Amino acid sequence: MSIDQTTNSSSSSKRPVIIVGAGPVGLMAALVLVEAGVPVVIYERNLxxxxxxxxxxxxxxxxxxxxxxxxxxxxxxxxNPFTGFTFIKNGRSQPGLTIDMIRSEFPFTLGCGQDTTERILNEQLAAHSVHVQWGxxxxxxxxxxDGISVHLKRVDTDETIVREAAYLVGCDGAHSKVRKAIGSQFIGKRxxxxxxxxxxxxxxxxxSTASFIQHREGMLGAIRAHPGNQYRLFTTWGADAPELTKETLVETIKRRVHPHKLHEPRVLSCSAFTVNERRASRYMSDDGRVFICGDAAHVHSPAGGxxxxxxxxxxxxxxxxxxxVYHGFSRPELLASYETERTVIADDVLKLSGSLLSLLTSPMKQMIVGWLLPLIKRMPLFITRTQSETTSQLCIAYPIAKHCSSFADSPAWSRATASWLPFGWFADRTCAPGTRAVDCQVVDAARRACTRMRTFYAANNSAFKGILFIDYGKTEPCKDATTNGDDGAGMRRLSADVIEQIDATLEAFRAYKLPVMPAFVVHGVSMDSAETVEVPACASGIIGQLHNRFADVPVFVDMNQGQRYxxxxxxxxxxxxxxKQRQQHAVYIIRPDAYVAMRMLLSEAATTVRVHLDTICLKQSAV
Ligand SMILES: Cc1cc2nc3c(=O)[nH]c(=O)nc-3n(C[C@H](O)[C@H](O)[C@H](O)COP(=O)(O)OP(=O)(O)OC[C@H]3O[C@@H](n4cnc5c(N)ncnc54)[C@H](O)[C@@H]3O)c2cc1C
Structure with a gap:
């Protein structure tokens, strides 16, 4: 047994984070950490x-x-991107629920084998000099x-080593040893x-690229997962079915696609498994140093992917x-919000995949779906879109709870946006705190080019972002008559009060050890069409004012998001x-994972930002 001296530092911040398991989840955790400047080591038992x-x-x-x-x-x-499933019954195809109307830059599901996803993640990690320790x-x-010592065994020689780490992340799949070691129960059913x-x-x-074939023996699904003609097929395999072999499976599939024919399919692999629906009782150890993610924390049917x-x-x-927390930008309490936020999501996913599985296995439900299919096209958009956005995981919303990183709306915001609907019934929750920060197209005012907000977020993935929405309609006309835009419209500018509020807000952003990255979005400027990048000259006064006064802060101009939005x-x-209130511009704080942390009026931002972020971020002056 050897102890690695290079990682044997007394300061936990010099130790790496150890990740167990090089599946997609372990690799993703490693990528986010290494991009945030945290050293990681991934140990994987496969060779x-x-x-x-x-x-x-x-x-x-x-x-x-x-x-x-x-x-x-x-x-x-x-x-292979696909935008919906084709339903096939008795040889007749009809389109099922489509997802091309979801509000995302990626209005599709991507058929892509896990081996490819892992290869691409591994390549990106290699570019950061992170290489999986196989075996x-x-x-x-x-x-x-201030840390964890991890005992590891070489699978081919039985050599054992001990490595010290600041944190241990168990991404070691459904039979996770890390989960058992932290005393977490895997609660659920088979x-x-x-x-x-x-x-x-x-x-x-x-x-087609994605099809469901209905048959009285059981539903059969097919997704093209690789370029060419490589398909993933899945179907029910009841207790009375024959022993699963390549031959019995092909025979069954041929029967279930009838009257269509399957000409000489080449079987690459086949297996059968029993579905478990389980969620770990806890995602974190008592000392807040060991965590579990992915299949180690929850398993369910593959229905719905x-x-x-x-x-x-x-x-x-x-x-x-x-x-x-590792860099000392935040208190360790922030880590507890991982469990609070993600267990809620796992419970929702268990329910969703459970109900989708029952569609595969219940002939009665399949019959009802068959009847409903022709009606789908006539259903109101908000119903079909909500369904598709749920399976595409765009509707994930985190709770507003103590030590979580999303905060309830301030009373001033609620008053300013109040609608006549009683108790907020049917209130639009899009981009409310805890929900996904929708990624929009904007015009980069400096480059006069169309871009997406995500490119601004990606510039510093690990920081919070502060978006200051400047409403063009709430600015004041320039007094100087010569400052008309080329288009003849009168130029406008921000009042001294608003400039002062922006100054105070940016100062509040800079108060933290990891400063909030600011950007302006000027809105209310009439843009000709969804495609235009030509910012009307009348807006150049405000844009110039922002550029001159806040030189380091990028300025974007809002644009129409097009038909899908x-x-x-x-x-x-x-x-x-x-x-609604005049002279009120708005501020959004977006979390590093692109969820809304908080929103407020610009006039209250300098104080509200501090009140909220003080609970999770450490100030420059903090020791
Ligand atoms: C047939 C099938 C189809 C699926 N289809 C979909 C789909 O379409 N979409 C979708 O989102 N999900 C799907 N899933 C689920 C998906 O495969 C898993 O959710 C995913 O692999 C979980 O990733 P993970 O990294 O948590 O775990 P895994 O992929 O299981 O990786 C865990 C890794 O940890 C390693 N490991 C385990 N124990 C140790 C140890 N003690 N020490 C070191 N290393 C260890 C393992 O070798 C493994 O490499 C499907 C699953 C199956 C079985």
Whole structure:
């Protein structure tokens, strides 16, 4: 047994974070941490990367997250985007629920084998000089001063080592040893139903990228997971079904696709498994040094393709908080919010995948779906869109709770945006605190080019962002008559009061050890169309004023988000256009994982930011 002297520092902040498991969740956690400047070491008991496809679908929310780490494009290039399932019954195809109307930059699901996702994550980590330590198995751990000592065993030689770490993150899958070591119970049930999964090369015109084939014996799903004709097929495999072999599975699939034919499919792999629906009773050890993510924390049916997507988002949620605490930007209490926030999401995912599984297994439900399908097209958009945004994980919302990093609206904000609806019934929750910060298209005023807010977020993924919405309609006319815009419209400017409020807000942002990164979004300027990047000359007065006065802060101009966003502008989506009181501009604070932390009026921002962020972020002066 050897102790690594290089990591044997007395200061926990010099020790790395140890991640157990190089599945998609462990790799995602490592990427977020290393991009935030935290040293990581990943130990994986397999001797080499997996070639199994397993998770074959990446949803819009995961793609948005991966886009902030510059990975979405590579994954899309390697996979097959699809916008809905085709339902096939008795050889007749009809379109099912589509997802092309979801409000995301990625209005599709990406068919992509887990091996590809892991390869692309590994390549990105290698660019940061992080290489998985293959062939090392986590055995146990002990608490030490300000850290953890981790016992590992070499799988091929039985050599054992001990490594010290600031934190230990167990991403070691459903049978997690780390989970057991922190005394977490895996609570839930085993579903008495087996699912058979088969990866095949099929060349059939009648099969779309994503199809559900209805048959009285059981539903059959097919997703094209790799370029070419490589499909993932999954179907129910009841207790009375024959023993699963390549031959029996192909025979069953051929029967279930009848009257369509399957000509000489090439089976790449096949397996059957029993579904478990379980969630860990706790995600964190008593001393706040050991955490679990992904399948180690929750397992459920693969229906709806939620497992890996949820796990990777667990990883991001934990990793940005861990980086803040590791660098001394935040108090350790912040880490407890990982469990508070993500257990709620896991419970929702268990319910969703459970109900989708019952569709696969219940002939009665399949019949009802068959009847409802023709009606889907006639359903109101808000119903079909909510359904699709839920499965795409865009509706995830975190609770507003103690030590969580999202805060309830201030009374001033609520008053300013109050609608006539009693008790806020039907209130639009888009971009409310705790929900996803919708990524919008804007015009970069300095470059006169169209861009997305996510490119600004990605510039410093680990920091909070402060978006100051400046309402053009609430500015004042320039007194000097010569300052008309080229288009003849009178130029406007920000009053001295507003400039003072901005100054005070930016000062509040700078008060923290990890400053909040600010940006302006000027809205209310009439842009000709959704595509235009030409900012009307009348707005140049305000833009110039902001550039001159706040040279380091990027200025964006709001634009119409197009048809998929119901032709709303960013300020509309963020509900700033509803701030009714005059001279009130708005401020949003966005978390590093692109969820809304808080929103407020500019006039109250300098104080409100401090009141809220003081509970999670440490000030420059704090020791
Ligand atoms: C057939 C199938 C289809 C699926 N389809 C989808 C889908 O379409 N979409 C979706 O989102 N999800 C899907 N899932 C679920 C998805 O595969 C999992 O949720 C995902 O793999 C979880 O990732 P993870 O990193 O948490 O765990 P894993 O991928 O299981 O990785 C855990 C890693 O930890 C390693 N490990 C375990 N113990 C130790 C130890 N003691 N020491 C060191 N290393 C250890 C393992 O070798 C493994 O590499 C599917 C699952 C299956 C089985």
């Amino acid at each position: 080499r990367p997996t070639t199994e496809w397993r998770a074959a679908a990446l949803h819009a929310r995961s793609l948005e997250m991966l886009a902030r780490h510059n990975l979405a494009e590579k994954l899309i290039h390697a996979g 090392w198995e986590y055995v146990s751990h002990d608490s030490i001063d 579903i008495d139903y087996r699912i058979a999964v088969c990866d095949m090369e099929i060349d059939e015109d009648w099969l 939620q497992g890996m997507n949820t796990g990777m988002q667990d990883a991001e949620n934990l990793a940005w908080k861990m980086a803040m 119901d032709h709303r502008t960013m300020a509309d989506i963020y509900q700033c256009s509803r701030v």
